[in-house]
Amino acid sequence: MSHLSLDHDVRFAHARDASGLELIPDAVARPSSVEELREILQQATAERTFVTPAGWQSSTTGASITDRGILLSLRNFSAIHEIDTDRRTVRVGAGAIVADVRRAAEAKGMLFTPDPTSEEESTVGGAIACNASGARSLRYGATGPHVRALTVLLADGAQLELRRPQLEKNTVGYPIAHDPVEWFVGSEGTLGVVVEAEFALQPLPHQVLGLVVPFASEADALAFVVAARCSTRVHPRCLEYFDHGAMDIARTAEGSSSWAAGAQAMVYVEETGAREDGDDELPLDEWLALAETHGAMAEDIRVYDSPTSQLEARRMRHAVPATMNERGAARRPFGGRKVSTDWAVPYPRLAEALGIARRFAVEAGIPLGIAYGHAGNGHPHQNFVAQDAEELKRIEQVVYATLKEVIAMGGTVAAEHGIGKLKSRWLPLQMSEAQQRLMRAVKQEFDPYGLLAPGNVLA
Numbered sequence: 001m002s003h004l005s006l007d008h009d010v011r012f013a014h015a016r017d018a019s020g021l022e023l024i025p026d027a028v029a030r031p032s033s034v035e036e037l038r039e040i041l042q043q044a045t046a047e048r049t050f051v052t053p054a055g056w057q058s059s060t061t062g063a064s065i066t067d068r069g070i071l072l073s074l075r076n077f078s079a080i081h082e083i084d085t086d087r088r089t090v091r092v093g094a095g096a097i098v099a100d101v102r103r104a105a106e107a108k109g110m111l112f113t114p115d116p117t118s119e120e121e122s123t124v125g126g127a128i129a130c131n132a133s134g135a136r137s138l139r140y141g142a143t144g145p146h147v148r149a150l151t152v153l154l155a156d157g158a159q160l161e162l163r164r165p166q167l168e169k170n171t172v173g174y175p176i177a178h179d180p181v182e183w184f185v186g187s188e189g190t191l192g193v194v195v196e197a198e199f200a201l202q203p204l205p206h207q208v209l210g211l212v213v214p215f216a217s218e219a220d221a222l223a224f225v226v227a228a229r230c231s232t233r234v235h236p237r238c239l240e241y242f243d244h245g246a247m248d249i250a251r252t253a254e255g256s257s258s259w260a261a262g263a264q265a266m267v268y269v270e271e272t273g274a275r276e277d278g279d280d281e282l283p284l285d286e287w288l289a290l291a292e293t294h295g296a297m298a299e300d301i302r303v304y305d306s307p308t309s310q311l312e313a314r315r316m317r318h319a320v321p322a323t324m325n326e327r328g329a330a331r332r333p334f335g336g337r338k339v340s341t342d343w344a345v346p347y348p349r350l351a352e353a354l355g356i357a358r359r360f361a362v363e364a365g366i367p368l369g370i371a372y373g374h375a376g377n378g379h380p381h382q383n384f385v386a387q388d389a390e391e392l393k394r395i396e397q398v399v400y401a402t403l404k405e406v407i408a409m410g411g412t413v414a415a416e417h418g419i420g421k422l423k424s425r426w427l428p429l430q431m432s433e434a435q436q437r438l439m440r441a442v443k444q445e446f447d448p449y450g451l452l453a454p455g456n457v458l459a
Contacts, residue, residue, distance in 0.1 A: 003036050004029050014071045016055040017064045018118070018321075019422055020328045020337030025052070025071035032076040034153070034195055034422070042157040044070060048352030051155070051191040053161040055095055055123030058116075060340050061420025063130065063188050065302060068454050071232045074125055077195060089148060094125030094194045101199075110201040112139035116416075117318050125194045131186035132416030135317070136270070138376040139237035140202075140399060142416065144185040152184055155447045161194070176438075183442065188418050189453035190444040201231045205276040210304030210313050211287055212298045214263035219245060221265035223352040224294040225375045228269070233286045236278070240268040246320045246372035249429045253319030254312070260300040267375065268313060318374050324383040337388030340371070340381055341399055342423070343406045344415035347378035353409060364398050366391060379415045387393035404428055424459035 005011070005028045015024040022257040029051075032038040044051045050069025057064040065071070077093035080101055084090070085108055091103055098112075105112040115134035116122050116339070122132065128150075139147070149163040149433055160182045170178055184192055215221040225239050242250055244264045251257045260266065271282050292298050298368070306311045328338025333382075342395035345353045354371060361384075362367050369382035382402075386392035403413050413419075413426040439458060443450070 003031050003040055011071075013458055014054070014057065014073065015065060017054075017059040017418070018325055019060050019062040019064065019065070019373055020325075020332065020339075021062045021063070021065060021330070021422070022451060023065040023067040025066050026069055026075060026099070028071045030073045030076060034151075034159070035138070037072075037153060037193065037195065038157040038159070040072065040262070041153055044451060045050050045156045045449065048449055048451065050192075052453045052456075053129070053193045055126040056097070056121050057131070057445060058122040058126065059424045060316070060342070060417045061130075061212065061414075063418055063420030063453070063456050064126065066454065069172065070173075071205055071328060072193065072197075074193070077125075078123075080104050081203070083110060085110060087203075088203075089198055091149075091198045092125060092202055093127070093196055097157050098122050098127055105201055106107075106134055106204060109204055111204045111284055112199065113146055114143040114199075117321060124197055124199075128185055128194050128197060129188050130217060130416070130420075133377075133416040135238035135240050135268075135314075135373070135374060138239060138374065139272075143253055144182070146200045147181055150181055150184055150194055152190045152192040152194055155449065155451050162274070162430050163198075164298060169225040179254045182221075183446075187458045188420060188459070190443060190456050203277055204381055205272040206279055207282055208307070208310060209271040209273075209282040209284060209287075209311045210293075211269045211284075211311065212301045212302040212304070212309070213287075213291045214260035214266040215295060216248075216264055216297060217295070218265045218354075219351060220295040221267050222354075224267055224291060224296065225350070227290060227294060228378060231286075231290065232284055234290060235271055235274050236269050236300065237272050238268070238270045239374070240259060240317060241372060241375035241380060242266045242268070242317075242320070243371040244292045245368075245370035249320045249323045250316045253323070254316045257304075260297055263300065263380065267318060280357045280401060306327070318370075319384070321381070324370060324385065327385045328359035331385060331387055334387065336386035339369075339384040339386060339392070339399065340417075341383075341402070342379075342381065342417045343411055344374075344377060344379035344402055344407045344416045345406055349375060349409050349411075350375055350380065350384045353378075353406060354380060354413070357398075358423050360398045360401045365392050366394050366398060374416075377415070378411070400426070419457045421455045421459075424457060426454070427457070427459075 052066040054064035079096040081091040373381040
């Protein structure tokens with residue numbers, strides 16, 4: 001097969017993502033055109049060869065690595081086409097880096113809303129594949145709603161051009177069939193290969209205010225998050241939580257390890273006003289009053305009122321998963337790795353869910369996971385580092401017990417990172433047999449030989 005590399009170094013270079021797993025593919029394909037990609041897929045179908053699409057491989061669930069067949073790298077599909085400021089859209093290749101698209105949109109006075117924490121390493125195709133979200137999804141939602149159109153190649157090389165319908169009303173057929181774009185958002189490479197996408201853009205907010213608010217207790221911090229969601233006087237676009245361990249990492253990364261030394265938790269807030277296109281004064285005083293009401297350490301509150309300082313705050317937040325990835329990677333030789341949860345519950349119940357998760361960890365005799373992330377959506381990340389294979393097993397038992405409680409609260413086992421390979425075992429906790437049969441029927445329709453992304457989603 002042309003465009004295929006069997007070189008060991010090339011294969012090994014594509015064997016890891018952020019999941020902590022290592023899977024060496026049989027071959028790597030790196031097409032640079034739709035024609036080359038179609039040829040690869042057609043030949044793979046003819047020979048019944050597995051194909052797993054991937055970008056820059058920042059997946060935390062093993063979705064972008066494989067030891068079965070071809071690893072299909074889409075990194076060459078990185079074009080950012082013209083931004084249409086009148087229609088407020090941009091067309092991009094699946095291999096474009098999310099942060100590069102954001103910067104290109106900002107240069108035109110527009111906002112590209114998908115903002116996964118790994119935006120400097122994640123691709124647009126990957127964001128579509130797992131319907132990624134991020135800190136600002138509190139206001140803007142996940143990736144999916146902003147996708148307007150897709151170019152997709154199926155397993156046999158057939159090309160689909162899909163566009164969301166613009167209808168306000170439609171009662172023709174089953175709702176599941178109304179919007180073909182929805183078939184591929186969140187499908188994790190199992191139904192087709194996304195080649196290009198058109199996204200809706202928004203105007204850049206006129207003003208952005210950031211605050212880091214430290215608290216002496218976790219209970220106060222999470223109560224502050226709930227109050228901010230319920231308030232009509234503040235308008236957060238993100239509410240990001242850091243527990244004590246996450247705070248230590250963030251402070252060290254920023255070079256201010258002595259700041260807010262007595263804090264047990266902190267919340268990072270961004271405010272853009274009730275109307276992002278307005279010039280009204282942002283409600284700093286309201287935020288400070290709300291924080292003080294909930295026991296914040298007022299003298300240690302930090303304000304980020306410029307794009308540069310807000311970027312630094314974002315990098316501080318990214319230091320947490322980056323550091324945990326490094327710690328997990330160091331334990332691979334001993335059978336350990338990082339274990340990252342992605343569950344979410346209705347946001348008023350987040351404190352309760354975290355308390356249950358920590359109780360299970362204590363009872364199992366494992367170190368408490370570091371918790372951080374999107375508290376405004378009831379969606380934290382718990383990061384554990386298993387020192388060896390035995391501890392890995394105990395951590396996974398704790399995660400399983402936690403997920404059962406999460407589902408009982410009306411939550412989800414995976415809120416933004418997808419299922420991939422690592423979490424496919426948890427799918428039956430949330431999806432009924434009928435739902436799973438429906439998913440398998442869709443898979444059969446688009447990929448009848450089961451060649452795309454083996455092991456992802458449906459094990």
